[in-house]
Amino acid sequence: MKMKSTVLMIAAAAIFMASCGGKKEVAETTDATKLAGEVKLDGSSTVYPISEAVAEEFGKVNTDVKVTVGLSGTGGGFKKFSRGEIDINDASRSIKDAEKTACEANNIHSLEIEIAYDGLSIVVNPQNDWVNDITVAELKMMWEPAAQNKITKWSQIRKGWPDTEFHLYGAGTESGTYDYFTEAIVGESHKSRGDYTASEDDNVLVQGVSTDKNALGFFGFAYYEENQDKLKLVAVDDQKEENGAGAILPSVETVKNKSYAPLSRPLFIYVNSVSIKRPEVTAFVKYYIENAGVLSGEVGFIPMTTEEYASQIKKFEEFMSTHSN
Amino acid sequence: MLLALKYTPDYTLNFLQLFMTNRKREKLIELVLAFCALLTVLTTAGILFVLVSEAIHFFSEVSIVDFLTDTQWTPLFAEKHFGILPLLTGTLLTSFIAILVALPTGLTIALFLNEYSTVRFKNIIKPILEILASVPTVVYGFFALTVVTPFLQQIFPSMSGFNSLSAGFVMGIMIIPYVSSLSDDAISAVPRYIREGSLALGANRFQTSFRVILPSASSGIIVSAILAISRAIGETMIVAIAAGQQPRLTMNPMVPIETITTYIVKVSLGDVAQNSLEYRTIFAAGITLFAFTFLLNNLSYWLNKKFEKKYV
Secondary structure (H helix, E strand, O other), X not given: OHHHHHHHHHHHHHHHHHHOOOOOHHHHHHHHHOOOEEEEEEEOOOOHHXXXXXXXXXXHHOOOEEEEEOOOOHHHHHHHHHOOOOOEEEEOXXXXXXXXXXXXXXXXXXXXXXXXXXXXXXXEOOOOOOOOEEEHHHHHHHHXXXXXXXXXXXXXXXXXXXXXXXXXXXXXXXOHXXXXXXXXXXXXXXXXXXXXXXXXXXXXXHHHHHOOOOEEEEEOHHHHHXXXXXXXXXXXXXXXXXXXXXXXXXXXXXXXOOOOOOOEEEEEEEEEOOHHHOHXXXXXXXXXXHHHHHHHHHOOOEOOOHHHHHHHXXXXXXHHHHOOO | OOOOOOOOOOHHHHHHHXXXXXXXXXXXXXXXXXXXXXXXXXXXXXXXXXHHHHHHHHHHHOOHHHHHHOOOEOOOOOOOOEOOHHHHHHHHHHHHHHHHHHHHHHHHHHHHHHHHOOHHHHHXXXXXXXXXXXXXXXXXXXXXXXXXXXXXXXXOOOOOXXXXXXXXXXXXXXXXXXXXXXXXXXXXXXXXXXXXXXXXOOOOHHHHHHHHHHHHOHHHHHHHHHHHHHHHHHOOHHHHHHOOOOOOOOOOOOOOOOOHHHXXXXXXHOOOOOOOHHHHHHHHHHHHXXXXXHHHXXXXXXXXXXXXXXXX
């Protein structure tokens, strides 16, 4: 039904434009360049706020383009991406080889575009007065698979912390945040204990940590910024002198200069080589890169430098010329 | 109970009369009615078939002994454990708290409406009580999360934001009408002469209510409780919102837990690949849930048959 009416509309528009050809040159050119159609994004819930902001701004300029943004996790998004169901996938980690093969099986090539930095934040409840900083080794002790059902109390992590049970909140297994966190902390991607509150929706995690005195959780910096009054940020110490000594809090500077290690990470969007044949998609991607700096800062992420964005544009243009036919 | 039959002129029958003899018409209507009855049975059979066939796939990969005895449930993680016990205790814990709230309250309401209040008051209050059952469960869920939990945290400061106490409590409020309505029917079915006999022997109202009426209506009351429990076990939205998403083998009502229904929701909404072992876990969990509610419903049917007191 919808298809049919769209086809009819296009046909009607074509007839109309043909019939009044040459009458008013200015009007015609704006008609011809006016973009229409749909751009579909899905993927990481971490990147979601940026994409949502870009989509909103883009929609103000291009009123006939419908941009939809989903949030089913980086892994979930790549599954849809490889089946050609979406044009752009938001990702909080790089594409895996298996996902790449799945795309190529459907003749889809992908281009990775960096759009901002994120400092994966460790947070506790504001009422928690014992955790101010934590080392990577301690985090590993809390989160590694072997901890399951064995490491359950604060006192087991550090001497002096209370003898009460801690409750962990973190990203679900389909999210890129989970993969990144396990890789950086546990040492192996996609491996952690299973007895924690796992959700792909960061707002559920914020709700959980902000209402639970014994909570410790992790999610993207933007979700901390948005809920600063309800959460307490924990400084992370990687015990490596070259990244700055002592425990370091995530902030614009520490993430940019990579001293907030190992939890600083780049965020990406992946563009589908089939979709870029549609002008509304290429316009959207360009608009995305050009405005990611301002908008990612607005929603709580750390923007890259102007030169870095310029090189992303160049990368995209090269990708377009190789896949344009 | 809640339905009111209203007379409406039946145009279809008049229409059919034009084409058919009385007997043929009867036959046709009979067929339509039989089909409607069959439809519900077929739906149940269909659901059961899907559940069982997927669960068989699941149990060909995971031993049923592990499923029933392992104390960890982590099918989505790298180290997989398939013990249903944490989910089951979560479900039973919330349902237990719910019935602890609903049974005394519902029963007291039913007794009060029958033995103490005036008929006029009962006629006003009963429909209002039924409203509780018509509040959308998602609203109850948010009520538990944003009103009941913060209130309970003032009493128990160490309580988590997601916990089974608040979810179970609100679920209890939700099922009060189930208990009160069904118990009310059972109590009003106790014949008048039993009540009068008790009063004639010098018992006061309170003694009559609790020592005479309640035991006489016990079978109906037990049935109402069992049906309410079975409703609580299957409840999804309240526990998904307010009880947490962390499978945990515990009887502590203060910490986040996960129920069978919450797990099924989580997996069906996420992006777990279809036909994978992870995906099939929801059918194994579903069949456990089904077995429980099925047993409870049959138990209530059997109890009702066996203990129903016949009065002449």
